[in-house]
Amino acid sequence: MKQIKLGEGFLILLFWILLWGLVAQAANNFIVPSPLETGKVLVGLLSSAETYIIILSSLWRVLLSLIIGIGLGVFFGIIAGVNTFVYKLLVPVVNFITATPVVSFIIILFMYIQNDAYVPVVCGILLCFPIIYNNVLHGYKMVSDELVSMSQVYRVPLMRRIMKLYVPSTLPYLFAATLTSIGICWKATIAAELIGIINNSIGLQLYNGKVFLEYDHVFAWTILIVLCSVCIQKGARVLINKINIYERFKVI
Amino acid sequence: MKISKLSKSFGSLEVIKEFTLEVLDGQVLCLLGPSGCGKSTLLKILSGLDQSYGGQLIGFEDKRMSYVFQESRLIPWLTVSENLKYVLEGHMPDSELDGHIHRFIEKVELNDFKDSYPNTLSGGMKQRVSLARAFSMPHDILLLDEPFQGLNIELKEQLMGLLESLIKQDEKTVIMVTHDLDEAFRLGDSVVKLLGYPITDFQVLKDKTREKVGN
Amino acid sequence: MKKRHAIIAFMLVAIFALVGCTPAPAEPTESAAEETVATEEAEATIEETDASEESVEEPAEKPVLNIGTLKGPTGMGMVQLMENDELGTSEIDYNFALAGAPDQLVGQIVKGEVDIAAVPSNLAAVLDVKTEGKIQLLGVNTLGVLFVMENGEAVQSIEDLSGKTILASGKGASPEYVINYILAENGLTDSVMVEYAVEHSEAAAKTISGEANLSLLPQPFVTSALLSGETTRIALNLTDEWEKVTEGSVLPMGAIIVNKAFAQANPEVVATFMSEYKSSVEFVNASPKDAGLLIEKFGILPKAALATKAIPNCNITLLDAQEAKGSVQKFLEILHGFNPKSVGGKLPGDAFYYEAN
Numbered sequence: 001m002k003q004i005k006l007g008e009g010f011l012i013l014l015f016w017i018l019l020w021g022l023v024a025q026a027a028n029n030f031i032v033p034s035p036l037e038t039g040k041v042l043v044g045l046l047s048s049a050e051t052y053i054i055i056l057s058s059l060w061r062v063l064l065s066l067i068i069g070i071g072l073g074v075f076f077g078i079i080a081g082v083n084t085f086v087y088k089l090l091v092p093v094v095n096f097i098t099a100t101p102v103v104s105f106i107i108i109l110f111m112y113i114q115n116d117a118y119v120p121v122v123c124g125i126l127l128c129f130p131i132i133y134n135n136v137l138h139g140y141k142m143v144s145d146e147l148v149s150m151s152q153v154y155r156v157p158l159m160r161r162i163m164k165l166y167v168p169s170t171l172p173y174l175f176a177a178t179l180t181s182i183g184i185c186w187k188a189t190i191a192a193e194l195i196g197i198i199n200n201s202i203g204l205q206l207y208n209g210k211v212f213l214e215y216d217h218v219f220a221w222t223i224l225i226v227l228c229s230v231c232i233q234k235g236a237r238v239l240i241n242k243i244n245i246y247e248r249f250k251v252i
Numbered sequence: 253m254k255i256s257k258l259s260k261s262f263g264s265l266e267v268i269k270e271f272t273l274e275v276l277d278g279q280v281l282c283l284l285g286p287s288g289c290g291k292s293t294l295l296k297i298l299s300g301l302d303q304s305y306g307g308q309l310i311g312f313e314d315k316r317m318s319y320v321f322q323e324s325r326l327i328p329w330l331t332v333s334e335n336l337k338y339v340l341e342g343h344m345p346d347s348e349l350d351g352h353i354h355r356f357i358e359k360v361e362l363n364d365f366k367d368s369y370p371n372t373l374s375g376g377m378k379q380r381v382s383l384a385r386a387f388s389m390p391h392d393i394l395l396l397d398e399p400f401q402g403l404n405i406e407l408k409e410q411l412m413g414l415l416e417s418l419i420k421q422d423e424k425t426v427i428m429v430t431h432d433l434d435e436a437f438r439l440g441d442s443v444v445k446l447l448g449y450p451i452t453d454f455q456v457l458k459d460k461t462r463e464k465v466g467n
Numbered sequence: 468m469k470k471r472h473a474i475i476a477f478m479l480v481a482i483f484a485l486v487g488c489t490p491a492p493a494e495p496t497e498s499a500a501e502e503t504v505a506t507e508e509a510e511a512t513i514e515e516t517d518a519s520e521e522s523v524e525e526p527a528e529k530p531v532l533n534i535g536t537l538k539g540p541t542g543m544g545m546v547q548l549m550e551n552d553e554l555g556t557s558e559i560d561y562n563f564a565l566a567g568a569p570d571q572l573v574g575q576i577v578k579g580e581v582d583i584a585a586v587p588s589n590l591a592a593v594l595d596v597k598t599e600g601k602i603q604l605l606g607v608n609t610l611g612v613l614f615v616m617e618n619g620e621a622v623q624s625i626e627d628l629s630g631k632t633i634l635a636s637g638k639g640a641s642p643e644y645v646i647n648y649i650l651a652e653n654g655l656t657d658s659v660m661v662e663y664a665v666e667h668s669e670a671a672a673k674t675i676s677g678e679a680n681l682s683l684l685p686q687p688f689v690t691s692a693l694l695s696g697e698t699t700r701i702a703l704n705l706t707d708e709w710e711k712v713t714e715g716s717v718l719p720m721g722a723i724i725v726n727k728a729f730a731q732a733n734p735e736v737v738a739t740f741m742s743e744y745k746s747s748v749e750f751v752n753a754s755p756k757d758a759g760l761l762i763e764k765f766g767i768l769p770k771a772a773l774a775t776k777a778i779p780n781c782n783i784t785l786l787d788a789q790e791a792k793g794s795v796q797k798f799l800e801i802l803h804g805f806n807p808k809s810v811g812g813k814l815p816g817d818a819f820y821y822e823a824n
Contacts, residue, residue: 029577029578029598030577030597030598031573031574031577031578110665110669111669111672116665146321146323146325147325147327149301150319150321150325151338151339152301153299153300153301153317153319154318154319154339154385154389156338156339157342160338160341164327164330164338165327168329195665196665197638197639197663197665207639208639208808210570211639211640212593212808212809212811213573213590213593213594213597213811214808
């Protein structure tokens with residue numbers, strides 16, 4: 001994939017913003033906010049402390065979902081890898097969750113969970129669990145048979161096998177799954193926040209923008225959401241690279 | 253030790269049928285046979301990797317095994333020393349561990365590479381690490397499965413010389429499986445040719461041990 | 468590299484040239500005004516009513532009116548209009564756009580695809596601000612439709628709410644401000660806990676199942692809760708409570724807005740519409756059974772029986788802008804006090820209220 005240089009990227013972005021401006025001008029109503037109007041709102045948001053509190057609240061929910069989702073995914077992924085019975089038992093569950101649309105979960109969860117604020121978290125967990133689970137399972141299966149039997153014949157204790165053989169083998173898959181999950185979790189959480197009109201959430205800002213017909217706010221917040229998403233994923237990649245020194249030796 | 257009436261099938265395919273062979277303590281036994289005849293399977297059963305077979309293995313139960321595979325089977329993200337540590341840890345006090353590992357890396361002449369990763373080593377070097385690993389592990393029996401498979405002639409020569417000296421120093425029972433006559437005769441006290449498809453019998457081609465024992 | 472930069476630079480120049488050459492976009496309202504002049508063939512089965520011809524154009528052709536309305540109480544008053552339009556007996560050729568939620572109408576209103584729309588009254592104020600005065604309030608078509616429901620008999624008056632929890636729906640919208648205002652005026656803000664369900668249907672479901680002892684519901688959920696809930700009854704009528712605390716002001720929840728330019732160009736069409744609409748409203752209130760059938764027919768509510776039962780509690784009416792001005796302004800003031808954004812940031816001026824000449 002060809003890398004886009006900074007200067008190039010800037011010009012390309014400028015092009016699209018100008019195009020957007022044209023469209024807004026042609027529409028000439030408040031439904032399509034212009035880049036300038038959106039920019040003004042954006043600047044206002046960025047200079048307000050409240051914005052950051054809101055972003056952190058939503059981020060916190062996403063983080064929680066990820067931690068729990070990864071924990072569950074790894075746990076069940078490994079067990080299912082080791083034990084075929086568990087694996088077979090989980091097949092319909094995982095398939096069902098994967099096939100169900102996000103909004104179905106959101107609506108159902110809001111009906112049954114008392115504290116609305118938890119719904120986005122549960123939603124996020126439901127969404128990233130199958131991804132992590134499947135990847136860990138696959139990673140486990142992919143551990144070299146040769147190395148496994150070598151460990152067996154040398155009677156290497158289980159703990160060491162897990163730490164030095166299985167975990168490093170599965171890590172690349174886990175990391176790939178995590179990166180994917182971050183994006184999905186982020187979007188699902190915000191959607192749930194919007195539907196549930198959760199206090200102190202990014203979703204609420206979008207909801208308010210819609211209700212008060214402040215579409216420049218909707219656009220501005222959307223841009224913020226995208227920026228956050230990019231930052232999180234970049235951050236995650238850096239973190240992963242730090243941990244995953246084994247990446248060099250694995251050919252996926 | 254005795255392999256008594258060993259039988260092994262993969263489904264309907266019989267690979268070993270009622271095979272009996274005595275193995276003497278401390279001897280270097282080479283089992284000859286063409287590729288794919290089942291000799292690797294035999295070795296796997298002896299090592300304990302394959303637990304489903306008919307017949308008995310007498311005298312093998314409490315023996316510690318070291319195994320040299322056809323492929324070097326090194327963990328890619330561990331260095332040479334770490335690969336040895338992976339199997340050795342726990343078999344001796346930690347304070348002795350590094351010295352022990354160092355000694356054996358020296359024996360296979362890979363001193364300069366003890367902190368290198370397998371992907372920087374050549375095929376021959378990787379196999380040397382595998383040998384270091386096998387010999388450094390406290391063992392009663394050393395099993396080798398066509399260890400020089402796929403290496404070129406010069407390399408084979410080198411490694412065979414190395415293996416010879418290692419075996420001499422080791423003084424433990426060695427069972428090696430190969431299809432190469434030269435290897436077998438050079439390294440083995442006893443050379444036995446596996447007969448039959450499935451393997452049912454053997455033919456003694458060389459037997460130094462008889463002479464040793466003075467039979 | 469240089470070549471790529473050149474291409475992008477060229478595109479930028481092209482865009483700037485385009486921007487410079489773009490003609491001023493046409494006012495969206497003009498297209499609507501033009502539509503009224505468009506000819507429409509009268510249906511073969513036309514039956515002329517007694518009303519005299521009021522259209523400005525040739526007698527045989529009817530003016531076209533595009534109306535956007537909502538499912539639910541807001542749209543219920545128009546059913547006779549819809550029926551007559553279908554039969555061809557109305558004087559105007561109506562085109563109805565039925566939306567499930569106000570958001571869907573906003574786009575059409577702004578783009579001028581509808582000339583008249585039924586929207587929540589505070590949304591009318593927001594639109595006034597956002598379109599910079601391009602719409603006007605034509606009238607109020609629904610008074611309060613909010614009720615406090617109870618699974619029990621404990622609450623007989625507003626003070627009985629003290630110490631209790633109400634499950635409400637419509638957070639961030641009028642119901643929230645209405646209930647908060649009424650509670651505040653009755654000194655009950657600290658002693659009554661209001662929780663919000665995510666949607667009206669959720670609050671209704673919990674009321675029916677008994678999970679929520681007290682709830683705040685809008686129509687038609689009030690009627691469905693009454694029908695399905697075994698112990699559910701209406702505890703308080705918020706329209707009455709509102710009138711009590713505002714000294715006689717009505718609770719104007721639903722409004723009719725009109726595109727200002729259209730109204731100015733076609734005052735007669737507007738007047739005809741208002742009179743036909745008034746008849747429709749009277750019909751609906753007088754004959755709930757027949758109205759119910761029509762309501763189901765046109766998809767405004769799913770079941771005729773539900774509609775018929777709901778009508779008495781829906782406060783369907785038609786007050787023209789000048790009549791309703793006082794109540795609407797008061798309502799908007801109160802909302803503004805809670806959250807200025809709920810009315811678009813500022814209160815409307817007199818120009819907001821349509822005046823028939």
